[in-house]
Amino acid sequence: MRIFYHPILGKLEEKRKITLEVDGKKIAAYEGEPIAAALLAAGIRVLRMSPKREEPRGVFCAIGRCTDCVMIVDGQPNVRTCVTPARDGMKIQTQKGLGKWAKKL
Amino acid sequence: MGKETMNVELAVVGGGPAGLAVAAKAASYGVQVTVFDENERPGGQLFKQIHKFFGSKEHQAGIRGHDIGYSLLSQCEEFGVKTMLNTVVWGIEKNMLGIQNNGRTYTIKTKKTIIATGASENPLCFPGWTLSGVMGAGAAQTMMNVHRVQPGQKALMVGSGNVGLIVSYQLLLAGIKVAAIVEALPKIGGYMVHAAKIRRTGVPILTSATICEARGENEVEEAVIASIDEKGNVMEGTQRVLPVDLICIAVGLRPLAELCWMAGCKFMFLPVLGDHVPIHDENMRSTVKDIYVAGDVAGIEEASTAMEEGRLAGIAVAEELGYLGSEEADEKKNLARKRLESLRLGPFGDTRAEAKRKLTESEVNR
Ligand SMILES: Cc1cc2nc3c(=O)[nH]c(=O)nc-3n(C[C@H](O)[C@H](O)[C@H](O)COP(=O)(O)OP(=O)(O)OC[C@H]3O[C@@H](n4cnc5c(N)ncnc54)[C@H](O)[C@@H]3O)c2cc1C
Numbered sequence: 482m483r484i485f486y487h488p489i490l491g492k493l494e495e496k497r498k499i500t501l502e503v504d505g506k507k508i509a510a511y512e513g514e515p516i517a518a519a520l521l522a523a524g525i526r527v528l529r530m531s532p533k534r535e536e537p538r539g540v541f542c543a544i545g546r547c548t549d550c551v552m553i554v555d556g557q558p559n560v561r562t563c564v565t566p567a568r569d570g571m572k573i574q575t576q577k578g579l580g581k582w583a584k585k586l
Numbered sequence: 587m588g589k590e591t592m593n594v595e596l597a598v599v600g601g602g603p604a605g606l607a608v609a610a611k612a613a614s615y616g617v618q619v620t621v622f623d624e625n626e627r628p629g630g631q632l633f634k635q636i637h638k639f640f641g642s643k644e645h646q647a648g649i650r651g652h653d654i655g656y657s658l659l660s661q662c663e664e665f666g667v668k669t670m671l672n673t674v675v676w677g678i679e680k681n682m683l684g685i686q687n688n689g690r691t692y693t694i695k696t697k698k699t700i701i702a703t704g705a706s707e708n709p710l711c712f713p714g715w716t717l718s719g720v721m722g723a724g725a726a727q728t729m730m731n732v733h734r735v736q737p738g739q740k741a742l743m744v745g746s747g748n749v750g751l752i753v754s755y756q757l758l759l760a761g762i763k764v765a766a767i768v769e770a771l772p773k774i775g776g777y778m779v780h781a782a783k784i785r786r787t788g789v790p791i792l793t794s795a796t797i798c799e800a801r802g803e804n805e806v807e808e809a810v811i812a813s814i815d816e817k818g819n820v821m822e823g824t825q826r827v828l829p830v831d832l833i834c835i836a837v838g839l840r841p842l843a844e845l846c847w848m849a850g851c852k853f854m855f856l857p858v859l860g861d862h863v864p865i866h867d868e869n870m871r872s873t874v875k876d877i878y879v880a881g882d883v884a885g886i887e888e889a890s891t892a893m894e895e896g897r898l899a900g901i902a903v904a905e906e907l908g909y910l911g912s913e914e915a916d917e918k919k920n921l922a923r924k925r926l927e928s929l930r931l932g933p934f935g936d937t938r939a940e941a942k943r944k945l946t947e948s949e950v951n952r
């Protein structure tokens with residue numbers, strides 16, 4: 482959930498609202514916020530399944546170090562969603578294992 | 587390395603308090619500085635720190651971290667520091683850096699390089715630690731204070747150092763409940779001011795206690811905690827189940843020193859400073875020519891020490907590049923060293939001061 486009012490930081494600054502498509506479902510986001518933040522705000526915390534044992538993983542470091550938050554973004558696998566800014570219309574998929582490219586580039 | 591090459595007089599890797607302080611200082615004497623940071627905006631950890639800083643007035647105590655960040659940024663702007671954001675420095679060799687920006691790689695040729703890459707959080711392994719909802723305390727802090735989203739609704743904090751205490755309080759400010767703070771040691775690790783603030787809110791700080799397990803289908807649904815004996819073994823019958831959806835790990839930081847290793851810097855193992863730390867001399871120069879270090883990468887301390895080390899390195903570099911006479915530089919460096927000394931007083935500071943001495947007095951510096 483979003484923190485609309487914060488006792489020290491004040492009111493949440495209004496930013497441009499955009500839409501992301503996550504596994505086919507549309508969610509609202511703010512332009513430029515990390516994809517993972519938008520997902521958290523929408524209550525989505527499982528971002529990928531691990532390669533060997535297919536265990537769920539989510540945000541762990543939130544600063545781009547651990548790669549636990551990688552997802553398939555616009556067809557590209559292994560994108561660290563905690564440091565990748567959200568843009569309108571992005572298509573995001575839960576990554577299974579090492580992920581697959583949407584098509585050969 | 588990349589085909590395109592850029593020349594930079596002083597390259598600063600990392601735009602946290604240490605890197606920005608180096609940049610502002612060196613640029614104020616005329617050095618041409620470029621700061622590289624992988625984030626969308628500079629400031630490092632400062633913008634997450636919405637609490638008032640401790641320490642003396644001279645060191646900006648009482649001012650909130652994010653305000654210190656804004657003031658450093660405006661100094662950098664004033665002196666014409668260039669910043670390249672969204673830029674990862676992935677390689678270093680002598681006076682060359684490999685960087686990546688927007689999917690392209692470039693080679694940077696430098697006269698001097700400062701590595702101010704900060705730290706990363708230590709993980710803690712227990713059954714269930716990979717479940718979604720177990721995260722670093724710093725990660726929770728980033729989500730709530732920078733991105734303004736709640737990382738969960740009800741939390742357990744593991745670790746009662748300053749980070750654990752401060753982030754617990756910030757969780758409460760963000761409207762998240764805190765079930766408890768567990769601390770494996772028999773006493774609270776952080777400063778009493780922070781602990782007292784937590785206690786007043788009614789959140790229990792349980793010492794000689796640990797997390798045994800995180801449970802849940804896909805995400806954390808509950809945490810099992812228990813008391814431990816002097817040997818660290820769980821005492822049977824003390825297990826308790828807490829219904830939480832967030833478990834924050836605050837068990838220390840370690841220097842993010844990959845670039846120093848890559849550059850061939852020599853290291854020393856100093857647990858008080860977080861792990862293996864690059865050896866540096868009194869001017870913050872590493873054991874590799876033209877490479878300096880400052881801030882958490884040179885030993886985990888605080889933002890105030892990070893900035894002071896940055897200033898010291900900035901002066902030293904300006905001197906070496908011929909922008910400052912040695913007499914003037916010495917005077918300024920000594921002042922910075924004095925301020926560093928005064929920041930390293932008290933029971934926490936003493937051990938760090940000693941560890942720092944081991945680094946600067948190491949014979950590999952000679
Ligand atoms: C919860 C918490 C509370 C704290 N409270 C206080 C306090 O009250 N008072 C106090 O004095 N200190 C406090 N600190 C400590 C303080 O934040 C740190 O000591 C300080 O931020 C260290 O500064 P730095 O510049 O070395 O590193 P950082 O602030 O970590 O900055 C390093 C920057 O470098 C970037 N970077 C790293 N590697 C690369 C690369 N290869 N390429 C490009 N960029 C890179 C990082 O993304 C980051 O932006 C606190 C820390 C935490 C976590």
Ligand code: FES
Binds near residue numbers: 539561563
């Ligand atoms: S959460 Fe660690 S890289 Fe994104």
